Each structure stands twice: as structure tokens, then as C-alpha cells.
Amino acid sequence: MNIGVGVIGAGTVGGGVIETLTKNTDLIEARMGKAVRLAHVADLDASLIASFNLKGVVESSDAAALINDPNVHVVCELIGGIKPAKQFILSALQAKKHVVTANKMLLAYHGAELAHAASDNGVELRYEAAVAGGIPIIKALREGLAANHVQHVYGILNGTCNYILSRMTYESLEFDDVLKQAVALGFAEDPPDLDIEGADTAHKCQIIASLAFGTEVDYDDLHVEGITAITHADVAYARELGYIIKLMAVLRAGDEAIEACVHPALIPESHLLAAVRNEFNAVYVQSDIADATLYYGRGAGRLPTASAVVADVLDIARNEGPAQPAFVYGTRKRVLPMSESVGRYYLRLTTLDRPGILGEACTILGRCGVSISTCMQHEEHAPDSVHIVMMTHGTKEAELQAAIAEINALETTREPTHVIRVLED
Numbered sequence: 001m002n003i004g005v006g007v008i009g010a011g012t013v014g015g016g017v018i019e020t021l022t023k024n025t026d027l028i029e030a031r032m033g034k035a036v037r038l039a040h041v042a043d044l045d046a047s048l049i050a051s052f053n054l055k056g057v058v059e060s061s062d063a064a065a066l067i068n069d070p071n072v073h074v075v076c077e078l079i080g081g082i083k084p085a086k087q088f089i090l091s092a093l094q095a096k097k098h099v100v101t102a103n104k105m106l107l108a109y110h111g112a113e114l115a116h117a118a119s120d121n122g123v124e125l126r127y128e129a130a131v132a133g134g135i136p137i138i139k140a141l142r143e144g145l146a147a148n149h150v151q152h153v154y155g156i157l158n159g160t161c162n163y164i165l166s167r168m169t170y171e172s173l174e175f176d177d178v179l180k181q182a183v184a185l186g187f188a189e190d191p192p193d194l195d196i197e198g199a200d201t202a203h204k205c206q207i208i209a210s211l212a213f214g215t216e217v218d219y220d221d222l223h224v225e226g227i228t229a230i231t232h233a234d235v236a237y238a239r240e241l242g243y244i245i246k247l248m249a250v251l252r253a254g255d256e257a258i259e260a261c262v263h264p265a266l267i268p269e270s271h272l273l274a275a276v277r278n279e280f281n282a283v284y285v286q287s288d289i290a291d292a293t294l295y296y297g298r299g300a301g302r303l304p305t306a307s308a309v310v311a312d313v314l315d316i317a318r319n320e321g322p323a324q325p326a327f328v329y330g331t332r333k334r335v336l337p338m339s340e341s342v343g344r345y346y347l348r349l350t351t352l353d354r355p356g357i358l359g360e361a362c363t364i365l366g367r368c369g370v371s372i373s374t375c376m377q378h379e380e381h382a383p384d385s386v387h388i389v390m391m392t393h394g395t396k397e398a399e400l401q402a403a404i405a406e407i408n409a410l411e412t413t414r415e416p417t418h419v420i421r422v423l424e425d
Helices: 012-023 025-032 046-050 063-068 085-094 104-120 137-144 159-171 175-185 199-213 232-240 302-318 357-367 397-408
Strands: 002-008 035-042 058-060 074-077 098-101 150-156 243-252 257-268 280-287 291-298 342-352 372-382 385-392 413-422
Touching (some): 002 302, 025 302, 137 199, 159 232, 159 280, 199 257, 232 243, 232 342, 232 372, 232 413, 342 357
Parallel strands (some): 002 035
Antiparallel strands (some): 280 291, 342 385
């Protein structure tokens, strides 16, 4: 039996899928025991398709024609964005075609709707490439850890942010300088807002939360922070305390609610995630039976992402049974508001260099229920001001924020207090 594949979008990822399917045709057939052939490619830009030597493949500018092509059994949506990608996917599912997508934004906002449409039509919706590129984290959660209750997931899911923070950490550079270099080198999009403001990581966080915890998650319920406020001073102080700063997707299971958020975090230098540098991604999963597992690799790029797309196509081709659901939803759990989160915190106060200021800040923190575990002061950050760096014990976020609001209102406070959460098992 021949499995025909249609590719909508011949750009970076779509081009990688086209290249993989045409280059490794014989290898795929030998391993699968059946032929998986590229049947149709559609893109509004004919020059992208023309850059490939596609003998025997239908070429068009019409996604609807590809979806309705009887020789296409699996549709790969690789154009990204919400419109018109959502309608293409829904049309393909309604036409009883399996769909593979790398569209993290679309899944974050409309994943439940698309998953229900796939189930209603008895076909599959697969999305390995939407999270962490070539790292098979979706397969690990769906299959390898299927017998486990996932307790928490910590993910470094954006290569741009990890590249920037790595260079800030190990080369003593400031954020703006590294960002400019990252854009020039092609590690960051131009503009890079989706990456550095945390939205790209949050899209992936929402997908993992829905899959790992079996509950529908509203993307708008996620707390999202980026890395634009991180300075070299914070990176240096964190290292002095034995930590590395990373942008993290943090997901934790609870009986009544789940935690799902994105923010910079201090990670102990001894933790496996602290060693993940530059543009690499990693996902750390703690589960009840398998215990701790780590998944590491390139989280983006033409061929790593294309590899994940084709792997989904081959899984569909291999499956002779009923279609596997994209997400399996159990009871609906709320996403815990950030104000109810409990954890440890790094605080950097910038104050006038005057006697009694440290005592006043500690009094405010104590009155609000915040206990300090470590405190250090660095001389002269700027004329007549100093940095006071603190680490807290476990604290409720709402109590901490109340204390910070009071400290920031003091006449002796020169800059808003910088807060970074601490990630520890």
C-alpha cells in the first residue's frame, strides 16, 4: 500500500520535509515495509516549489486542491499562524485525512477544537514538531510514559532565549548586546518579541500541559514572563549563589489545579538543566514510575523539525488500528493563579547606601510573611546606591508581591526590585 503525503508550505520546515521524503524514500520504505511517497506540494510562492526536483509530484498553489487530492492520505500543515492554517487543518480532518502540523501557536489556542474534530472524523492529528523541534517529547509523554502519572515538567523550550542567557552567563555580556548578535547570526527572529517575551515558550508549555495532565488548558490562563529584564548583574549574582538563570516552562500536577507558567528561574548548578547551553533545548520530566527522565537536543531548525514531522507521518502510516486521539482529556482542572504559587525567590534591591535600609526592607518582608535564607550586599552599583541580593525560603507569591510593592514605594529605593523565581525539585 502506498501512503501519499501532501505538504502545505514549502518554506523552511516544509522544504525540510520535502527534502527528507524525497532523499530517504528507499530507507523509509525498507523500515516501514510500505511506500510513503510525497504526492502533492502546495505553496503560494511557486519559486519555493521550483527549487526542488519533484518528479511525479503534483505542484500547486491551492491548498484546497491538495486536501481534496485522492492520492493524499496525510496532510502536513507547515505554514504556521492561525489563519488560514486552522481552516486548512479543519478541512483536511473533515475530509477524513490525517494531519501533521508543527503549528504551536495554533495548537496553543485551538488544540482542543482540532483534537475533537480529528476524533469526530476518525483520523489522527499529530504535532511532535510543534514542541522542541527534533526532541521526541510528545512521543515520550504519549507512549514512553503512558503508564506514569506525570508529576512535573521543566522545559527549556526556546533556543533563542537559551542562547542569549548562555552568552550572558559565560561571556559576561549584557542582554541587548547578545540580542543584537543573535539576530545578526539568525538565532533570533527579527523582531524577536515572541521569543524574548516568552510567548513561544508559552505556546509549547500549553501543549505539554494539555498532554501531560490530560486536561484542557486555556492559553490565556498561563502566567508568562520573558527575559528582557535579566541583566548581567543578575546572572553574576545567581552564579555567586550557585545558580544558573534559564527561561523555563514550569508545569506541576495538583489534585485540584495544575501549575503551568513561563518565567526566568534560578536553577541549581548541579541540576541537569543547568548544563543545557546555547540554542539547545531540554525537557525534564518527573513521573511516579519512571522517575526522572531528560530529553535533550536541537529545538528548532529546518531538518531537526522536519525529522519530527516525518516521524509523525510514519507513525500514522504504521498504525493499522483505530486512530489515536491527539489529546486525552480527563476531568477539567483549573490553572493555578500565579498569586497562589509557592516557591523560593531571588530578590535584587537597588537602594540608597544608607544605614538602616536593609533592616527596614527585612522588616517589611517579615511582616508580609516572607522569610530570608541568604542576604548579601554589593558595594556601589551606581553613585550613592547599592545592590542588596536576597534569597527567600518558601513563600506564597501574593505575600511576596505585597512586600515588594511596599519596598518599591520607599524613598530609599532607587529602582524597582527585581524578582526571579527559584526552580528546585
